[in-house]
Amino acid sequence: MDFSVLLQDIPTLLVVIIGVPAILAAYIVGGEFLVRRLPDKNRPQVRPWIWVGPALILVAGYLLLPAIGTIGQSFENNAGNWVGFNNYASQFADFPQGGAWVAIRNNVIFWLIFYTIFTLAFGLVLAVLFDRVRYESVVKSLIFMPMAISSVALGIIWIFMYQYSPTGESQVGTLNAIITFFHHDPVVWLQDQWPSDKFNLLNNLALIGAATWGITGFSMVILSAALKGIPGELLEAARVDGAGELTVFRRVIFPLMMPTIVVVGTTLVIFALKAFDVVYVMTGGNYNTDVLAFRMYEQLYTAGNSGHASAVAVILLIAVIPVLIFNLRQFRAVEARR
Amino acid sequence: MAAVTYDHVVKRYTADVTVVKDLNVDIKDKEFMVLVGPSGCGKSTALRMLAGLESITEGQIRIGDRVVNNVAAKDRDIAMVFQSYALYPHMSVYDNMAFPLQMQHMKKDEMDRRVKNASKILGLDPFLKRKPRALSGGQRQRVALGRAIVRSPKVFLLDEPLSNLDAKLRGQTRIELQKLHRELETTFIYVTHDQVEAMTMGDRIAIMNAGILQQVGTPGDVYDHPANLFVAGFIGTPTMNFVPVTTSDSTAKASGFEAKLPKSVPAGKGTLGFRPEALTDRQSADGSNLQMKVDVVERLGSDQYLYGQVGSDQVTARVDPRMKVAPGDTAQLGLDTRSIHLFDAESEVAFF
Numbered sequence: 001m002d003f004s005v006l007l008q009d010i011p012t013l014l015v016v017i018i019g020v021p022a023i024l025a026a027y028i029v030g031g032e033f034l035v036r037r038l039p040d041k042n043r044p045q046v047r048p049w050i051w052v053g054p055a056l057i058l059v060a061g062y063l064l065l066p067a068i069g070t071i072g073q074s075f076e077n078n079a080g081n082w083v084g085f086n087n088y089a090s091q092f093a094d095f096p097q098g099g100a101w102v103a104i105r106n107n108v109i110f111w112l113i114f115y116t117i118f119t120l121a122f123g124l125v126l127a128v129l130f131d132r133v134r135y136e137s138v139v140k141s142l143i144f145m146p147m148a149i150s151s152v153a154l155g156i157i158w159i160f161m162y163q164y165s166p167t168g169e170s171q172v173g174t175l176n177a178i179i180t181f182f183h184h185d186p187v188v189w190l191q192d193q194w195p196s197d198k199f200n201l202l203n204n205l206a207l208i209g210a211a212t213w214g215i216t217g218f219s220m221v222i223l224s225a226a227l228k229g230i231p232g233e234l235l236e237a238a239r240v241d242g243a244g245e246l247t248v249f250r251r252v253i254f255p256l257m258m259p260t261i262v263v264v265g266t267t268l269v270i271f272a273l274k275a276f277d278v279v280y281v282m283t284g285g286n287y288n289t290d291v292l293a294f295r296m297y298e299q300l301y302t303a304g305n306s307g308h309a310s311a312v313a314v315i316l317l318i319a320v321i322p323v324l325i326f327n328l329r330q331f332r333a334v335e336a337r338r
Numbered sequence: 339m340a341a342v343t344y345d346h347v348v349k350r351y352t353a354d355v356t357v358v359k360d361l362n363v364d365i366k367d368k369e370f371m372v373l374v375g376p377s378g379c380g381k382s383t384a385l386r387m388l389a390g391l392e393s394i395t396e397g398q399i400r401i402g403d404r405v406v407n408n409v410a411a412k413d414r415d416i417a418m419v420f421q422s423y424a425l426y427p428h429m430s431v432y433d434n435m436a437f438p439l440q441m442q443h444m445k446k447d448e449m450d451r452r453v454k455n456a457s458k459i460l461g462l463d464p465f466l467k468r469k470p471r472a473l474s475g476g477q478r479q480r481v482a483l484g485r486a487i488v489r490s491p492k493v494f495l496l497d498e499p500l501s502n503l504d505a506k507l508r509g510q511t512r513i514e515l516q517k518l519h520r521e522l523e524t525t526f527i528y529v530t531h532d533q534v535e536a537m538t539m540g541d542r543i544a545i546m547n548a549g550i551l552q553q554v555g556t557p558g559d560v561y562d563h564p565a566n567l568f569v570a571g572f573i574g575t576p577t578m579n580f581v582p583v584t585t586s587d588s589t590a591k592a593s594g595f596e597a598k599l600p601k602s603v604p605a606g607k608g609t610l611g612f613r614p615e616a617l618t619d620r621q622s623a624d625g626s627n628l629q630m631k632v633d634v635v636e637r638l639g640s641d642q643y644l645y646g647q648v649g650s651d652q653v654t655a656r657v658d659p660r661m662k663v664a665p666g667d668t669a670q671l672g673l674d675t676r677s678i679h680l681f682d683a684e685s686e687v688a689f690f
Contacts, residue, residue: 233421237485242441252426
């Protein structure tokens with residue numbers, strides 16, 4: 001990369017290098033100076049605001065204001081004229097195949113259920129099994145590795161995994177190589193609309209599978225930490241009390257991990273609702289694999305309809321908020337129990 | 339109800355880390371046996387091997403006539419009270435106590451009867467619906483006991499169950515545990531590092547050090563006839579006095595005095611041991627008298643302990659509380675040679 005461009009405007013560079021830290025330092029020193037002038041009893045109320053102030057300003061500037069702008073835009077057409085709920089109406093038009101319905105179904109049924117359950121189940125099973133493995137940290141690092149891959153690379157890896165060549169030709173895609181080995185015809189995983197084009201589970205599951213592979217490490221690591229938080233003596237007590245390993249899991253380990261499972265689960269629900277990258281890279285939303293976040297992107301950049309895009313964004317936001325609140329509450333409950 | 343036998347039991351973690359070495363103990367049916375020793379001596383490991391929580395490297399452990407080496411913990415029919423109590427935090431007190439019975443698929447009404455019975459014995463009735471979190475340390479400890487007694491197991495294992503209680507509660511619970519043992523008529527095996535618990539509760543005591551069993555005997559036995567220097571020093575407070583001596587025939591010569599020995603021993607070097615209560619302000623019957631330069635005087639009301647120098651050796655004496663003595667004084671003391679011990683300097687084994 002050519003860094004010489006930075007040197008073309010030395011004064012700006014200096015302002016950035018010296019000015020930004022200086023302003024921060026001035027803010028902290030100045031804020032603290034002002035707080036000290038306050039009467040003793042008011043200080044504890046004012047001081048926290050000085051410290052969270054910069055964060056609040058950033059959140060307001062980069063999140064809150066744009067969100068309000070988006071909500072405004074969702075009631076306007078491209079020309080900026082008020083159109084009421086028209087943008088929303090066209091998202092909810094022509095049930096079940098029109099508007100945003102396919103995207104809504106994929107998000108709220110397929111992704112939300114399968115992505116969440118697969119990831120939780122794999123994460124839990126791996127956490128519990130690896131807890132008894134001697135090379136636990138090595139194996140766990142391996143499972144966690146996909147988290148380090150960019151989701152675009154992940155999508156491309158899985159395009160190869162799902163690669164289709166016509167019957168008779170040698171199969172480059174791993175999955176098709178396996179199933180043709182067992183004398184099954186190769187499957188066009190990313191396009192196959194099994195069981196029907198009104199309820200096309202298979203290609204959606206193929207996308208969800210790729211995304212699950214990428215996120216299982218996250219769920220495993222957190223669940224594994226929760227598992228390690230259960231005192232060993234509890235499990236020993238259960239064994240002495242006459243419980244077999246499965247009963248120990250069902251009656252002791254699982255209930256004690258439940259709060260963490262719920263937190264991870266709701267986090268995954270939020271991820272599921274926000275799913276975008278895998279769909280964008282692997283199918284471009286074709287063959288009824290659209291999701292809300294992708295539809296929002298497509299409405300804005302392909303269709304050039306900012307009103308529709310904003311409406312989709314608001315629908316997504318409204319879907320996520322209750323889960324988010326529940327998640328935060330649950331997380332606080334888990335923390336309080338420690 | 340069953341006897342427990344450790345038969346040449348060894349626990350080895352790696353080739354050179356052996357935590358229990360050739361342990362042989364016969365614990366009788368209905369006996370209250372205490373395994374005692376400093377931390378890291380292998381007593382907990384010995385207990386955990388019996389519970390099935392650690393594998394047995396060599397030897398056999400038998401419960402009754404059954405070799406349990408390869409029996410899973412859940413099939414050994416034992417109950418264990420853990421140091422941390424290990425109560426299930428997500429279950430109520432009732433469910434905690436009912437859990438082992440549920441594992442046996444016991445009928446509901448029988449289960450209910452047993453849990454109610456145990457909670458009555460332990461005074462837990464008002465707390466049955468609470469979670470362990472909402473209980474005090476002493477109450478939790480009783481729930482852990484309750485969970486053990488509802489099953490009427492063959493053997494009770496207790497792994498330092500009192501160490502998380504405050505001193506007063508510990509004293510009470512000690513008495514309650516003994517009562518419980520009498521009522522239940524079951525074998526108790528109790529692990530502790532506290533020799534006071536061992537002395538007060540055990541029918542017999544097994545003293546371990548560095549993975550090796552030192553001595554097994556009644557509290558009286560191990561107190562009056564310690565098998566070696568370690569046992570002599572571990573049992574009793576204040577600890578026994580140890581003085582290096584040179585022996586010839588039936589006298590032992592220390593740096594500051596000479597003591598008549600009750601038996602003649604081969605000439606050589608040794609360690610003379612005597613408890614503080616054997617060194618008093620009464621003159622010795624056989625002339626084993628000595629002079630102590632007193633450093634510290636400790637008055638406990640019923641007793642008075644003197645800490646000081648005899649010759650070049652540091653010793654403790656227990657004298658009449660009415661004796662007038664101050665730090666710096668020289669006290670005339672007599673040694674009761676009927677209760678002295680002599681240990682071989684090399685092997686540390688007791689001659690008597």
